[in-house]
Amino acid sequence: MMREHKLITARIGKINPESIDDYLKHDGYTMLEKALSMRRIEIHDHFEASRLRGRGGAGFPVAVKLMALAKESRTPKYVVCNADEGEPGNFKDRYLMENNPHQIIEGMLIAAYATVATEGYIYIRGEYANAMRIMQKALDDARERGFLGKNILNKRFSFDIEIRSGAGSYVCGEEFALLESIEGKAGRTRVKPPFPTSVGLFGQPTLINNVETLATFPSIIDMGGKAYAEIGTETSTGTKLISLSGNIKHKGVFEVPFGMSMRDIIEKLGGGVPGGHKIKMIQLGGACGPIIPEYMLDMVIDFERFEEFESKTGAGAIIVIDDRFDVFDILRRISAFFEHESCGKCTPCREGNLHMLKTVEKFVNYNATDKDLNALESLARVMHQTSLCGLGQTAPTAVISTLHYFRFAYLNRIEESNIEEAV
Amino acid sequence: MELKRILEKYPKRQDCLIDVLLDVQNTKSTRHLTEVELARVSEHLGLPESHVFSVVSFYSFFSMTPRGKHILQVCRDVPCYLNDTFNVHETLESMLGIKTGDTTEDGLFTLEYSSCLGCCDQAPVMRVNDTVYGNLTPDKLRAIISECRSDDDA
Ligand SMILES: Cc1cc2nc3c(=O)[nH]c(=O)nc-3n(C[C@H](O)[C@H](O)[C@H](O)COP(=O)(O)O)c2cc1C
Ligand code: SF4
Numbered sequence: 001m002m003r004e005h006k007l008i009t010a011r012i013g014k015i016n017p018e019s020i021d022d023y024l025k026h027d028g029y030t031m032l033e034k035a036l037s038m039r040r041i042e043i044h045d046h047f048e049a050s051r052l053r054g055r056g057g058a059g060f061p062v063a064v065k066l067m068a069l070a071k072e073s074r075t076p077k078y079v080v081c082n083a084d085e086g087e088p089g090n091f092k093d094r095y096l097m098e099n100n101p102h103q104i105i106e107g108m109l110i111a112a113y114a115t116v117a118t119e120g121y122i123y124i125r126g127e128y129a130n131a132m133r134i135m136q137k138a139l140d141d142a143r144e145r146g147f148l149g150k151n152i153l154n155k156r157f158s159f160d161i162e163i164r165s166g167a168g169s170y171v172c173g174e175e176f177a178l179l180e181s182i183e184g185k186a187g188r189t190r191v192k193p194p195f196p197t198s199v200g201l202f203g204q205p206t207l208i209n210n211v212e213t214l215a216t217f218p219s220i221i222d223m224g225g226k227a228y229a230e231i232g233t234e235t236s237t238g239t240k241l242i243s244l245s246g247n248i249k250h251k252g253v254f255e256v257p258f259g260m261s262m263r264d265i266i267e268k269l270g271g272g273v274p275g276g277h278k279i280k281m282i283q284l285g286g287a288c289g290p291i292i293p294e295y296m297l298d299m300v301i302d303f304e305r306f307e308e309f310e311s312k313t314g315a316g317a318i319i320v321i322d323d324r325f326d327v328f329d330i331l332r333r334i335s336a337f338f339e340h341e342s343c344g345k346c347t348p349c350r351e352g353n354l355h356m357l358k359t360v361e362k363f364v365n366y367n368a369t370d371k372d373l374n375a376l377e378s379l380a381r382v383m384h385q386t387s388l389c390g391l392g393q394t395a396p397t398a399v400i401s402t403l404h405y406f407r408f409a410y411l412n413r414i415e416e417s418n419i420e421e422a423v
Numbered sequence: 424m425e426l427k428r429i430l431e432k433y434p435k436r437q438d439c440l441i442d443v444l445l446d447v448q449n450t451k452s453t454r455h456l457t458e459v460e461l462a463r464v465s466e467h468l469g470l471p472e473s474h475v476f477s478v479v480s481f482y483s484f485f486s487m488t489p490r491g492k493h494i495l496q497v498c499r500d501v502p503c504y505l506n507d508t509f510n511v512h513e514t515l516e517s518m519l520g521i522k523t524g525d526t527t528e529d530g531l532f533t534l535e536y537s538s539c540l541g542c543c544d545q546a547p548v549m550r551v552n553d554t555v556y557g558n559l560t561p562d563k564l565r566a567i568i569s570e571c572r573s574d575d576d577a
């Protein structure tokens with residue numbers, strides 16, 4: 001029987017998220033205490049041994065960023081929690097914030113201690129009013145009990161956290177755009193390098209990690225890095241939260257070890273497709289991810305597999321699409337999303353997404369020719385290769401993947417279009 | 424004066440700009456910002472007005488035109504679309520007698536689209552001001568709208 005592996009979600013359902021006493025009763029903040037009794041280099045060794053990779057999509061090794069920030073001598077240093085979660089199909093960070101807020105704070109505290117950072121921000125998308133309220137209460141309670149502020153647990157360690165709200169912009173989840181937004185500016189990305197660990201928030205060294213990444217830190221202190229690395233696969237250690245949505249019986253967040261197949265997640269945990277329909281395709285990772293056919297569902301959840309698609313697939317969304325739906329209707333919505341969310345700073349993304357939407361609409365409307373197919377193919381390549389930030393680079397992923405796996409659908413649609421070539 | 428009270432809650436720091444603007448906009452029944460307000464905010468935080476204006480035009484939460492007291496934002500992304508069995512959007516358009524982007528004559532409702540609200544496990548989903556409603560059905564929509572209406576009578 002396939003089951004979840006509840007590591008970072010173990011407390012959920014057992015505690016009232018709005019009660020710090022509940023969290024403390026379930027050994028809350030004891031991993032902070034343990035970390036504070038360790039030498040910093042020991043903590044870094046555990047993170048290195050854990051081989052933990054970021055859970056926000058890109059899968060960057062966590063230990064590398066932590067070490068880079070620890071080495072910076074300029075102060076102040078910041079720890080920023082990325083809770084912008086705007087990628088369609090993703091809701092696991094909201095789930096963590098609403099159900100286990102203190103564990104995220106504990107993770108930020110461990111990060112701050114390990115890197116000698118003194119100030120923290122949680123950047124929460126503006127749509128998450130409820131999560132924001134719960135996180136704010138958790139911060140207030142933690143401060144009152146001495147887990148935030150000066151001389152935490154009577155140690156020479158001070159750290160505090162403020163919340164900043166987004167205001168309806170998906171691109172602000174991109175780390176540089178997010179920093180701009182916290183600074184009170186329009187969320188447009190910066191040219192990198194320098195990376196945030198050297199020049200980040202207000203020009204100071206900054207660590208940015210995803211909510212789920214930070215919520216994992218207490219488990220690594222608890223188990224030790226080596227034991228953590230034994231969960232999952234060789235290339236992807238630990239557990240992953242999966243946001244399961246679409247045409248599926250049990251929608252929701254599931255925590256699974258890396259290496260579980262998508263078929264098991266969909267059928268055993270998600271209960272399969274309702275209403276007697278069959279799976280036609282799934283979109284992996286969210287709007288920026290590939291659309292793959294049913295026959296690929298035996299593929300396992302693993303960063304190495306995700307990387308084949310060159311997108312931020314690692315955030316862990318699975319959107320199940322059944323056989324009643326047309327691939328072009330899906331693509332149109334995805335293209336409209338990116339066209340709306342492009343920040344407009346660079347041409348391949350600003351103009352490209354508009355053209356992409358218009359071309360996809362031709363296929364939706366049975367109005368497409370071979371020329372449109374070729375145009376779409378080269379447009380997608382150019383956007384992927386020349387856009388300035390991840391938004392424009394991954395916006396064409398769904399189109400590129402369907403051109404590959406559902407090419408017959410394009411060819412059929414052109415045939416059915418029956419357009420008279422212009423004379 | 425309301426605006427003054429809001430401004431005084433915040434330190435004079437640029438990084439509070441978005442939160443200040445949200446606060447100002449959300450306390451008004453028209454849910455929009457005026458040029459006079461932007462000028463006051465920029466004065467308070469010591470920022471050029473052009474900067475404040477560029478921020479307001481960048482983020483989709485801000486509006487420079489008056490809107491309804493209840494802003495209905497219907498999610499239009501794929502996970503919601505896959506679960507939208509009765510067309511939430513058209514149902515609302517006909518219930519309210521307006522088109523997307525418009526406000527009802529009584530100033531009570533504005534109908535908008537939204538990108539994914541991060542509640543795809545409750546699809547189809549919409550947001551009314553700060554509250555998210557999921558697993559929508561035509562009956563639920565009717566109930567939500569009449570609740571908004573009776574709020575207003577109270
Ligand atoms: C357009 C775009 C949107 C992004 N949105 C998010 C987001 O909502 N949450 C997130 O954690 N990372 C997001 N990222 C990835 C961040 O840039 C960054 O890699 C991440 O916050 C690093 O944290 P991690 O290493 O813990 O994953 C986004 C990237 C791009 C290009
Ligand atoms: S790729 Fe798109 S979102 Fe990113 S900087 Fe260019 S225009 Fe802005």
Ligand code: FES
Pocket residue numbers: 088089090498499500501502503504538539540541542543546548
């Ligand atoms: S797609 Fe509608 S809430 Fe996510």
